[in-house]
Amino acid sequence: xxxAEHLTRRYGRLTAVDDLSFRAEPGxxxxxxxxxxxxxxxxxxxxxxxxAPSAGTARVCGHDVRKSPLAAKRVLGYLPEGxxxxxxxxxxxxxxxxxxxxxLRGSELHRHIDAAVEHLDLxxxxxxxxxxxxxxxxxxxxxxxxxxHEPAVLMLDEPTDGLDPNQKRExxxxxxxxxRKRTILISTHxxxxxxxxxxxxxxxxxxxxLADATPAELETRSRYHGAVSFSAAGAGVARxxxxxxxxxxxxxxxxxxxxxxxxxxxxxxxxxxVQELLRAQGLKVLEIQLERGRLEEVFRTMTxxxxxGEA
Amino acid sequence: MSAxxxxxxxxxxxxxxxxxxxxxxxxxxxxxxVLTFYVGDFYExxxxxxxxxxxxxxxxxxxxxxxxxxxxxxxxxxxxxLELLLTLPISVTQAMLGKFLAAWLFVxxxxxxSFPMWLTVNYLGNPDNGVILAGYLGSWLxxxxxxxxxxxxxxxxxxxxxxxxxxxxxxxxxxxxxLPAIQDMLIDWLPSRLVGMVSAFSxxxxxxxxxxxxxxxxxxxxxxxxxxxxxxxxxxVLQLKRGD
Numbered sequence: 001x002x003x004a005e006h007l008t009r010r011y012g013r014l015t016a017v018d019d020l021s022f023r024a025e026p027g028x029x030x031x032x033x034x035x036x037x038x039x040x041x042x043x044x045x046x047x048x049x050x051x052a053p054s055a056g057t058a059r060v061c062g063h064d065v066r067k068s069p070l071a072a073k074r075v076l077g078y079l080p081e082g083x084x085x086x087x088x089x090x091x092x093x094x095x096x097x098x099x100x101x102x103x104l105r106g107s108e109l110h111r112h113i114d115a116a117v118e119h120l121d122l123x124x125x126x127x128x129x130x131x132x133x134x135x136x137x138x139x140x141x142x143x144x145x146x147x148x149h150e151p152a153v154l155m156l157d158e159p160t161d162g163l164d165p166n167q168k169r170e171x172x173x174x175x176x177x178x179x180r181k182r183t184i185l186i187s188t189h190x191x192x193x194x195x196x197x198x199x200x201x202x203x204x205x206x207x208x209x210l211a212d213a214t215p216a217e218l219e220t221r222s223r224y225h226g227a228v229s230f231s232a233a234g235a236g237v238a239r240x241x242x243x244x245x246x247x248x249x250x251x252x253x254x255x256x257x258x259x260x261x262x263x264x265x266x267x268x269x270x271x272x273x274v275q276e277l278l279r280a281q282g283l284k285v286l287e288i289q290l291e292r293g294r295l296e297e298v299f300r301t302m303t304x305x306x307x308x309g310e311a
Numbered sequence: 312m313s314a315x316x317x318x319x320x321x322x323x324x325x326x327x328x329x330x331x332x333x334x335x336x337x338x339x340x341x342x343x344x345v346l347t348f349y350v351g352d353f354y355e356x357x358x359x360x361x362x363x364x365x366x367x368x369x370x371x372x373x374x375x376x377x378x379x380x381x382x383x384x385x386x387x388x389x390x391x392x393l394e395l396l397l398t399l400p401i402s403v404t405q406a407m408l409g410k411f412l413a414a415w416l417f418v419x420x421x422x423x424x425s426f427p428m429w430l431t432v433n434y435l436g437n438p439d440n441g442v443i444l445a446g447y448l449g450s451w452l453x454x455x456x457x458x459x460x461x462x463x464x465x466x467x468x469x470x471x472x473x474x475x476x477x478x479x480x481x482x483x484x485x486x487x488x489x490l491p492a493i494q495d496m497l498i499d500w501l502p503s504r505l506v507g508m509v510s511a512f513s514x515x516x517x518x519x520x521x522x523x524x525x526x527x528x529x530x531x532x533x534x535x536x537x538x539x540x541x542x543x544x545x546x547x548v549l550q551l552k553r554g555d
Contacts, residue, residue, distance in 0.1 A: 048398040049552050073400040080398070084391035086321065090329045093321075100317035101399050145395075 001183055002153055006056030009207075011041050014043045018207040019056065022268055024183050024200075026152070029175070031198035035303055037101040039207035040187040041081055043165030044157050047185075060153050074102075077151035080157050081141030087131035089121055089305055092128060095148060102149050116144040120174065120186055120235060136167035143153070143174060150265040154178060156186045160193060172196050191295050203299060205306035211298075228274045229261040230288035245273060261291070314401045316339025318409025319416070322383065326417055331378070339375055339421045343367065346463065363553075364428055365446045365522040369486050369515055372457045373421050377478035379417060381471040383410045384549070388469040389522040399449050399552065403546045411542055421449055437507050442524025449521025452515060452534035459538040463545035468551070482514075489513025 002024040009017040016024045018041040024030040032040045045051045047058045049069045058065045063072035086094055095116065117123060125133055130141060137234045140158065146154060159175065160168040162172065166202045175184065175197060194201050194215055201218060203211040211218060219225055234236070235258060242251050242260070247268035252261045271290050278285055320506050328331040343364060347353050351363025356432050387393040396406055458482050465474040488509050497506045510516045519531040 038548055048394075050398050052392050057401070070400045070402070074397060075400075080391060080394040082391055084395050086325070086392060089321070093324070097317055097321045098399070100320075101314045101401060103313060104398075105313070254554050291353070 001028075001060075001061055002155075003059045004047065004056070004183055005058065007043060007046055007053050007058055008055040009046060009051065010054045016207050017046070017053075020204070020207070020209050021056075022209065022212055023201055023205065024185050025216060025281075026181060026183050027060065028200055029179050029184045029186065029198050030200045030202060031194045032185060032202050032204060033191070033194055033299065034187075034189065035224070036189060038204045038303075039272070040189075040204055040208075041157055042203070043299075044080075044155055044187060046062070047155060048076065048080075049073050050080075069210060072134070075081050077146035077154045078147065079142050079146045079156045079159060081161070082261075083139050083143065083159075085130050085138065090127050090129055091117075091144075092126045093131075094141065095274075098145050098148055104149065111189035112148055112150065115150075116148050119147065119177075120144040136163055136170070138173060139167070140174075141162060141170070143270055147178060151182075153183045154185070156184070158187055160188070160190070190291050192301060194295065203302055205303040208306060210269055210302045210306060215295060216292075216293055218298050220296070222293030222298045223263055224261070224297060225293035226268070226292045227263045227291040228270045228288065229291060230274070230278070230285055231257065231259045231285045232285045234283060235260045238278065238283060241277060241281070242274065245277065247273070314399075315405050315409040316395070317414065318396075318401075318406055319413045323414030323417065324412045325382075326379075326413070335375060335417075336421055337376065340373060340425055340451060341426070342371055343425055347373075360520055360524075361428060361432055361443050361446055364425075365450055365518075368450045368522075369413050369518055372454050373482050373486060373542065376414075376454060376482065377461050377475045379414045380458050380465050380478060381474040382465070383462055383468040383547075385468050385471045385474045393553070403549050407542050407546050410461070411458060411538075413419060413463070414458045415451075415455050418458065419451055420447065422451055422454075432510075435536060438465035439524065445524045445526045446522055448528070449518060449526065449534075451532065453518050453521075454540075456485075456514060456534050456541070459541035459545075460482070460485070463516075463541045463548060466545045466548040485512070485514045487513075487515075489515030489517075489519075 004020055004022050005018055008015070019259065020031075020043060032043065036039050041053070046053045047065060049065050049072060049126055052066065060072040061075045065072045065074065086097070089097065092113070093114045096109070098110055117126060120143055122137075122140060122144055125137055128145040131139060133141065137235055143156075143159070146156070154174065160171050161169060172193070177184065178184065184188055185191070188194065197216060200214055201211065202209060238254070239251055239253065239260065242248060242262050247265050247270060248263045250263045252263065253259070254261070262274055275288065347364040347365040351366060353363045373420040380517065384393070387396060397403065429443060432443070433440075461474070461478040464481065468474050469478070483501060486508060494510055501509070517533045520527055521530055
């Protein structure tokens with residue numbers, strides 16, 4: 001479990017993280033989502049004990065990072081941004097080093113290393129120098145290092161950043177497999193990642209927490225939530241009629257493929273009336289869809305508002 | 312303690328995977344030999360001891376010790392592994408100790424490898440081996456002081472070159488403060504008690520007695536204290552200066 005309470009970090013006059021509070025429970029994958037420079041890494045660095053908060057605190061499995069930092073670090077597996085490692089060592093040497101520093105020894109040490117190597121499929125590169133490995137493998141080595149002591153809490157700073165699409169999918173599958181029983185906090189600026197991985201999203205911009213909700217809840221905040229979009233031959237004719245229909249907030253037409261999106265007023269259902277109208281007009285509908293909402297749009301609106309508030 | 316040893320092992324390993332270890336050992340042993348025989352009048356003195364050998368150690372360490380310590384923290388800062396290291400469940404003091412011990416053990420190895428010097432002097436005459444042992448011990452302690460300075464200053468920067476230059480400069484001042492020429496210069500400016508204090512802080516002042524084979528408690532205390540103080544200062548630097 002991670003509990004952040006009023007976490008604040010100031011650098012001179014700049015407030016990088018401003019009074020941030022949240023909780024992440026076991027079994028949850030929580031995504032820390034925000035534009036670059038939003039303060040995501042700073043939040044993680046404070047929870048990991050790398051930098052001290054200017055105010056507030058965080059607890060990892062009940063251990064306060066300010067009062068008992070070593071106990072907090074013992075139960076936490078943390079992958080810093082870019083997954084740094086000692087490049088001159090081989091994968092095995094690196095894992096041995098981390099295990100020893102964490103106080104593992106003898107058969108226990110080897111059992112943990114075998115498990116991590118198995119989990120991340122590192123057998124083939126075990127005796128390769130880390131510097132010679134591809135980016136994807138280095139990220140996996142970083143993950144193996146983070147889970148080596150089988151931590152209850154895992155914190156990954158941009159775990160898929162800079163990887164190609166295949167490697168991204170691989171790393172996501174690995175995180176997904178680790179999720180059971182653990183508390184996982186990942187930071188990202190990729191919305192697809194939130195969809196693919198997270199039970200809950202924290203949207204951060206300018207160091208402030210703007211939203212703490214499930215992806216589905218966030219989608220309901222989108223103006224596209226409950227919108228009906230369709231493509232039909234000669235849809236332009238219907239546009240004026242749709243705009244006059246009760247419960248319709250706006251009608252958008254994609255200039256490229258002519259796809260029409262009908263946006264509802266809050267709480268209004270549009271699928272049936274729109275279908276009826278189209279049928280009555282005798283338009284041939286090629287395809288019609290009820291939208292759940294667009295995370296991207298929610299994210300853009302929220303972070304843009306935060307920027308205006310600042311200016 | 313096991314964490315300290317693990318860090319020490321990794322640092323030692325890093326010395327040997329780069330050419331640094333071999334370059335250091337070769338240069339140290341070669342220069343020590345050249346200086347002793349050609350500059351130190353080893354033969355002409357006609358004395359069976361290693362004083363000419365030890366006399367040059369402060370000057371050798373001045374250049375070589377910063378080379379051993381410059382990467383210890385600066386490299387961690389630069390490559391981002393500092394964040395990895397300091398989020399492991401160890402104190403900064405443990406990490407500092409591990410790194411320092413690695414460098415110090417490495418110097419011990421270099422000193423041990425200078426054994427042909429000891430064989431030579433024993434072949435040529437009947438030296439007092441107790442005196443020679445004291446010299447080695449003193450030299451090793453002095454190296455510790457240089458290395459502790461380097462550990463501290465390497466923590467200040469992400470550039471190894473900057474770390475090297477800072478360390479060499481500080482060590483230079485520490486050595487210089489004990490040279491008679493500098494003492495004479497200071498006499499004109501400072502009250503004599505202050506001059507005495509300056510020289511009491513000088514590495515050379517404390518090493519000269521040791522090189523002659525006199526292990527005085529005062530000198531031991533000086534070297535051990537300066538190691539502790541510099542390492543402690545380095546820990547403070549790391550605690551204050553992390554996330555940038």
